[in-house]
Amino acid sequence: MNIPTIIPLFLSLLLLFPPLAICDERQRTYIVYLGSHTQQYTPDQILETHHSCLTSVKDSEEEARASLIYSYRHSINGFAASLTPQQASKLNELEEVVAVIESRPRKYSTHTTRSWEFSGLNLAAGYDVAESMKKETTMAEAGDLLHRAGYGKSLIVGILDSGVWPEAESFSDEGMEAVPKSWKGICQTGQEFNSSHCNKKIIGARYYIKGFETYYGRLDATEDYRSPRDKDGHGTHTAATFAGRQVRNASALGGFARGTASGGAPLARLAVYKKIGGNTCFDEDMLAAMDDAIADGVQVISISIGADEPLSPVNDSLSIGALHAARKNVVVVCSGGNDGPTPGTVVNTPPWILTVGASNMDRGFLGTVVLGNGQTVTHHKLPKRLPLISAADAALPWVPDNETDQCLPDSLAPEKVRGKIVVCLRGSGTRFLKGVEVKRAGGVGFILANTAALGDDVFLEPHVLPTTAVTYDETREIVRYIRSAKGNATARLREPRTVLGYKAAPFMAAFSSQGPNVIHPYILKPDVAAPGVNILAAWSEASPPTKLSEDRRSVKYNFDSGTSMACPHVAALAALLKAIHPTWSSAAIRSAIMTTASTRNNKGKTITDERGHTATPFQFGSGQFRPSKAADPGLVYDASYTDYLLYLCSYGLKNAGERFNCPRFPPPMYDLNYPSVSVPKLNGTLTIKRSVTNVGGDGNAVYFFSAKPPLGMTVTARPSVLFFSRVGERKEFTLTIEARDLKETKEYYGGGGYRFGWYSWRDNYHVVRSPIAVSMG
Incomplete structure (x- = not known):
């Protein structure tokens, strides 16, 4: 069975220095990542190695020291420094350098x-x-x-x-x-x-x-x-x-x-x-x-x-x-x-x-929007009945058609909004700023309305005006009422209350x-x-x-x-x-x-x-x-730092750990001992390796395998029964995922979509459950 290999990305994602950039002498900040520390150097000794590394591309030791921004001297081995692209390129060629990363403002x-x-x-x-x-x-x-x-x-x-x-x-x-x-x-x-x-x-x-x-x-x-x-x-x-x-x-x-x-x-x-x-x-x-x-x-x-x-x-x-x-x-x-x-x-x-x-x-924070026709939509307090308008009906003429209902900054006409409750649709812009725009235009309250994609996704949050958030179904009721009222719609917002157990949760x-x-x-x-x-x-x-x-x-x-x-x-x-x-x-x-x-x-x-x-x-x-x-899971899927380095070898990064050499044939990425399973582009059958360690209170334990495979698949374990005689004992098993009818299953999974299932190990007390996600190649 052939599984398409994930093309290693690490090497291609390391810094590339186009010819024009190499000629650029402007100083920029780069992180020079050297992997990890394995020898017992003091922080001062590590700092000196970083200075030495910088001196190799700088004109003087003084310039090297002045260029250093951070020296990572504890667990992480590396430093951040001001470098030209040419200097960064030279450092990237050094054998001990894992990667050189150009720093830039990154949105987090x-x-x-x-x-x-x-x-x-x-x-x-x-x-x-x-x-x-x-x-x-x-x-x-x-x-x-x-x-x-x-x-x-x-x-x-x-x-x-x-x-x-x-x-x-x-x-x-x-x-x-x-x-x-x-x-x-x-x-x-x-x-x-x-x-x-x-x-x-x-x-x-x-x-x-x-x-x-x-x-x-x-x-x-x-x-x-x-x-x-x-x-x-x-x-x-x-x-x-x-x-x-x-x-x-x-x-x-x-x-x-x-x-x-x-x-x-x-x-x-x-x-x-x-x-x-x-x-x-x-x-x-x-x-x-x-x-x-x-x-x-x-x-x-x-x-x-x-x-x-x-x-x-x-x-x-x-x-x-x-x-x-x-x-x-x-x-x-x-x-x-x-x-x-x-x-x-x-x-x-x-x-x-x-x-x-x-x-x-x-837990819900439910209030009531009382519409002018007497209908209530359960979900700051405005007990007085006030005019109700949709943002789309109050937008200024130059607002794009796809933004008229969004209450974006400077989008509402004050003469249409003043003294009214405005219905604003979620989508573009922040929820907070929608209320700010309603207030700017003279509105006295607003209803934050959900789209179909957002469904029941509503929040209790602070606003600058009395506000209520409504679900998509409630939004449709409000819109229908506004249309039927033909310019005479009204509403009032009642005081919300805290309600527990108001719907099935979590969702x-x-x-x-x-x-x-x-x-x-x-x-x-x-x-x-x-x-x-x-x-x-x-x-x-x-x-x-x-x-x-x-x-x-x-x-x-x-x-x-x-x-x-x-x-x-x-x-x-x-x-x-x-x-x-x-x-x-x-x-x-x-x-x-x-x-x-x-x-x-x-x-x-x-x-x-x-x-x-x-x-x-x-x-x-x-x-x-x-x-x-x-606190009492029964079994655990354990993994070590070395396991992660081997995983990175398969990914394409060859020198993530100091004095750690990737084997010629590292284990495939899907064999990392992880508690869940994800298989992209299955082409028939895949057998993966896993191991579990007994951490239950009783050293003598027997665990039985069961599974609910993704549709069109079979999921089997070998062995299907695990016998433990002591706490801390580790047992290996293989998990085989197979399409029952390859052609039919590929058609069912068409377009690269995923299907889901699970497998578990059970004894008399514990259920050790793992999800499975599979797509077809």
């Missing part, structure tokens, strides 16, 4: 009361966690994930984001024990951030600005803090969701979602690594942050950031940093991106990253980026899904809830939505597992989270998308994460 998207309870982790059960930890643990508590993990108190976790608002109650260190001796980091001071802002909760903080300022010049202090302090709000929100203390009576936007807000690992120690630049980031800054985090002693890193498109591993600083984190057994969890529902948009896709998609909870968010994985086609991404819609957490008081300059409000808590919010949920679970199983590898922790995930909602039905259609593994990966199950 910064991709809670109810979410943890909905996920089965009852953080609100006892508010004073620090006090409860002093009490004798009962037998019932002994089996509880949080108590077994000590609420994360032994863990040091890192957040790479926009910084932190240290005064937030979520970061109080009251009752916490001394800082762990394993901590090696610092508390970097700067603008409105001093050493007192670090404590026994926020044990360290750094910020990274050299790449930004090399390109743009000195940072304007009014745009962002030149320190770890958060001006945006995103970093504070994700840090609080990850490891925030429990705070009673937290709410936002006038009392919504009131309850106990908490991070998933509320007693974990938090290290903050701030990248500066908003949605424009520099690889050299983020790589420096990850190199420091690994050296500082961080055990789990949460990164709710992703490029605006999938990147090859050699051009992706997060991928490079995460590979070195895996070498040190540090778990790296990343958001999958917010470019759904378009297929093939998921980012942060290497197999050494745990990638997270976003789902909705069962996948429309914005959550989807597979297939266009960079690593044999790795199914995302890995899992977690709550990412309407998440309440702490906020920067320097950032208004809308992040708009027109908004003068300051809040302590705010709602936010995105895979950015889903990511720290899974990172927190990884931290709890790390506390319970300190010897597990990062791959084992990822496997435990994936193979115990659920594909069912709280009604016992298959998880759907926002339109009610059955969701697929390209949306939720292995399923919705289940904290209560992940």
